[in-house]
Amino acid sequence: MLKAVEINHLTVQYPDVKALDDVSFVVNQGDFLGIIGPNGAGKSTLFDSMLGLNTKYKGEIKFFGENIRKSKNHLKEIGYVPQKPIFEKNFPATVSDVVRMGLRNESDENKIDEILQQLWIHELRDRRIGELSGGQLQRVFIAKALVNNPKILILDEPVTGIDQQSIELFYSILRELNSKQKITIIWSSHDLDAVNKLANHVACLNRTLFFHGMSEKFFSDDELVKQYSEASMQEHMHHH
């Protein structure tokens, strides 16, 4: 099977803390990987390193066999959906403006309508983005990430501000992208149940990788699930 992503001994040392410690795993093409772990577990650092936003790491990151230190070609194959799409609230851009920003080949104008239709937001095409709900905004950013036909979709799931109906729609979109369009998905989530339902692989991260494998294996191991739940519960209490 073709390796989409290969992470070897990834270590990131911040001045006061080791954010990632010797993390290694492989994502094969077509996988749907759910990354779970408490806040501060290093998920964002892992994503930042994969996306070229953090270059101060030890170890090796490869996309389709190519080391990302040597070339930025991999960015062309990635669609990225950030956790919090930060922008000026009154930024004068419509939904189609935002999706068009993602479009590398500006002559593919039809692609914008196609992707908006696919994600059920075509009627929002000419609305200003500041007027949208959290769930609609999330779909706009997925559309922007998909408009170049990426082979890999990386999503940092937002935790708050999205209603239940939008979350369900979001999950069904992810499922379809992976099963029908064969897009490799790497998805960080806080929702264990959703990961259980959607992902076929699970990576459990808490600075170091303490599980990576098939999701059935993770969810059938009560000890592992308990360990994860306790870790995130402690983190949760720590935060309040």
Add this chain to the structure above:
Amino acid sequence: MSLEILTYSFMHRALISGIAIAILCSVVGLFLVLRRYSLFGDAIAHSSFGGIALGLLAGVYPLWAAYGVSIVSALIITKIKDKYNISGDASIAVLLSSGIAVGLVIIGLSGGFTIDIFSFLFGSILLVSVDDTILILSLTGIILIVILLLYRQILYSTFNEEQAKVSGIPVEKINYLIVFMAGITVVTSIQLVGVLLISALFVIPNVTAIMYGRGFKQTAIISMSFSIFSVVVGILVSYILDITPAGTIVLISIGLLAGTMGIKSAGLLSKN
């Protein structure tokens, strides 16, 4: 009398240069406003004051010295801001005050050349020469072409730097390019409204247009229209009433902004 003024060639030059500057300032200014860099134009203008004084002292054409000093200091302050993590507003304050300080010291050293300085502080659009007009038109053309060619990259990195980086856009280079273009735009516009009122041209039409526009291009076109309207009406009215063009232009654009806010609070514009 009111139609007669349109036959004067100095008035043709003033209107042509004014319209070019109006378009340039509103386009470059839109990116600055959206980057929360509204006062950057003001800061560059103040630093150009140092350049103008230097030019007058050295016997070089003051605007050439202003181009050099403004662009270099704008690039340096951007570099310092990134390197030492100084906030945008603080770096603007540093740039703004150092330009004026350098200018004042040079003027003091030279024994003062107040008359020349006045036209740079408050603009002198009715005095633009044919050469000035050609220069203004050429620079406007070049900057607009650059913006059109790099439209997606500039817009995307204005919208969200991090995501633009992830999609492979060289965000740092684009940022320096914008600062560079802002420097050229400011010094080019000094002849129209002077050092002290530059930021009005950068900011006011854009703040007004953002209240009307939906998409980005629509907003840019509305901003340009307001800007051109203010400049043309401002130049003509100020000539007829024999008052200062710079102040009149800015007051008209403030009037458009106030009118828009009135329309908006009356509920005639959608709130966004």
